[in-house]
Amino acid sequence: MVDWKFWRKSRPLAATLSLRSRGDFGDAHRVDFEELAPDIDVFLGQAAYLQLGFFETLSELIAMTPSLEKKEALSRAAGAALTKHEALVDVIRDRGDDPTALMLPFREPLDQFRRATHGVRPQETMLSVHIIAGMLDDFYLALAASYGDTGRRVARILGADADRQAVVEILTETIDSDDEWRSLLAMWGRRLVGDTLLVARAALRPKQLQVQDEQKVEPVFTQLMAAHSRRMDDLGLAA
Numbered sequence: 457m458v459d460w461k462f463w464r465k466s467r468p469l470a471a472t473l474s475l476r477s478r479g480d481f482g483d484a485h486r487v488d489f490e491e492l493a494p495d496i497d498v499f500l501g502q503a504a505y506l507q508l509g510f511f512e513t514l515s516e517l518i519a520m521t522p523s524l525e526k527k528e529a530l531s532r533a534a535g536a537a538l539t540k541h542e543a544l545v546d547v548i549r550d551r552g553d554d555p556t557a558l559m560l561p562f563r564e565p566l567d568q569f570r571r572a573t574h575g576v577r578p579q580e581t582m583l584s585v586h587i588i589a590g591m592l593d594d595f596y597l598a599l600a601a602s603y604g605d606t607g608r609r610v611a612r613i614l615g616a617d618a619d620r621q622a623v624v625e626i627l628t629e630t631i632d633s634d635d636e637w638r639s640l641l642a643m644w645g646r647r648l649v650g651d652t653l654l655v656a657r658a659a660l661r662p663k664q665l666q667v668q669d670e671q672k673v674e675p676v677f678t679q680l681m682a683a684h685s686r687r688m689d690d691l692g693l694a695a
Contacts, residue, residue: 493602501558507541529622
């Protein structure tokens with residue numbers, strides 16, 4: 457579990473797979489929870505740094521993937537994440553702010569989160585990117601409605617194609633190859649959800665949500681979980 461006070465390289469596949477110890481929301485209803493939305497600088501800084509983290513993780517996967525075809529597929533997903541990051545940086549600059557200054561407060565916790573959700577094997581980390589990026593893109597899309605024209609611009613950026621279909625195909629090939637992989641990745645996918653929802657919840661204010669606040673947030677988190685279930689179902693995994 458990630459410590460939210462302020463986000464390994466692969467090993468050879470063993471005979472028996474085991475998890476390491478834990479160390480298209482597009483059609484969803486937009487829920488008005490503007491009172492809980494963070495300041496716009498927080499929103500933009502977190503969103504921009506998250507995309508940079510997705511790019512970094514995908515770049516690491518490219519380096520450890522021997523197949524040239526799979527490297528190219530992963531590079532498309534990495535390029536899409538970098539494009540989103542750069543577009544969000546442009547939004548920050550257009551507002552007259554320093555992108556580095558806005559992102560810096562989130563470097564430590566988001567890097568910690570990213571390390572905690574790296575798997576022992578590349579396939580686990582691929583699933584991490586697919587699940588986490590999908591859930592958090594969805595969440596920030598929901599938040600974007602709170603920020604007027606800037607939010608609409610961010611929504612267009614986050615709503616662009618993430619180009620992760622090739623990642624899905626790599627995962628599907630792995631899952632179909634062995635029931636043990638299916639079981640492992642299903643468990644790994646379930647483990648990702650709790651920490652990812654903590655990231656989303658930590659972005660809201662106040663930090664301690666009251667009952668009435670929980671009622672505002674619940675529909676959004678319900679939609680996040682529904683979209684997560686669809687992603688897992690599409691991979692042939694139980695959510």
